[in-house]
């Protein structure tokens with residue numbers, strides 16, 4: 001089976017972890033600091049704050065931007081539920097704006113939802129494909145809204161050759177399936193020292209400059225030294241990992257026939273292919289699920305990220321009632337992702353494309 005995800009870990013990560021274990025210094029310390037510094041530099045930001053996961057990073061970033069009860073935050077319904085959960089846990093209400101054919105939040109839909117309670121937009125770079133951040137930032141500026149990027153899937157993505165840190169606060173996940181990983185982990189990047197300071201403090205029980213004197217009720221969202229040690233090695237590998245994912249995506253683009261809709265990236269935007277996502281047009285005989293079943297029968301794992309938009313998920317039916325996001329609902333039914341991680345060989349890639357084209361050529365497939 002060609003798996004849908006596989007971390008790129010080796011002897012360097014093993015050695016880095018063993019070194020930390022032998023040092024006896026396991027909790028947040030010098031390696032976390034070094035990882036933050038290296039990560040900020042790689043993502044084009046002045047400051048980085050490491051956390052225990054991406055959800056905590058997003059939650060802290062929202063708090064640091066002053067988001068709380070009574071506020072509304074516009075976001076995409078086509079994302080991992082953690083995006084909405086982080087908003088909900090601040091006490092704010094997520095407001096779902098439909099996606100366009102890039103599968104990212106539509107500028108037009110977001111603009112229409114801005115109201116007196118709107119405080120921020122959380123655009124998601126779904127599957128590693130940068131959203132139209134320049135246009136969204138201009139919209140946010142006109143309405144005095146914060147932009148907090150959910151870049152959890154987009155480590156290394158750029159717009160006009162600029163890393164996402166150039167466009168304001170962003171959060172990343174370092175979960176096991178992400179392009180680089182620390183097992184679990186997250187990172188907030190920002191060019192605003194007050195945002196970075198607030199996140200750093202809240203992550204560590206709202207510490208102040210006086211030992212064990214706390215100015216607020218904070219959290220324990222710290223990263224461990226073992227995780228940071230892995231992260232430092234992974235970050236050095238990131239350019240190679242991204243290049244390989246792009247190489248595989250380009251091979252898929254060239255080899256997969258027009259029976260499938262391939263990923264669309266905006267001009268000047270560079271996708272990092274956390275997922276390579278295809279769509280099966282509804283007019284085709286084959287449905288998405290039967291294509292997936294046939295691929296799996298032939299040794300190719302696939303995934304759907306995500307099969308139910310958030311406004312239709314049980315905990316968000318209240319926030320989502322009356323919400324119309326037909327673009328996200330359609331995508332949830334007709335999209336699927338194929339393996340694009342560096343563990344996929346050229347031969348695997350050719351086989352996946354061949355299988356897809358063969359399946360598309362078959363007249364009768366099991367109906368939905």
Ligand SMILES: Cc1ncc(COP(=O)(O)O)c(C=O)c1O
Pocket residue numbers: 053054055056079080082083124150152153172173174175185186
């Ligand atoms: C788009 C998106 N947002 C938020 C998260 C949350 O990150 P984590 O799983 O590290 O908490 C993830 C990752 O899983 C994600 O893909």
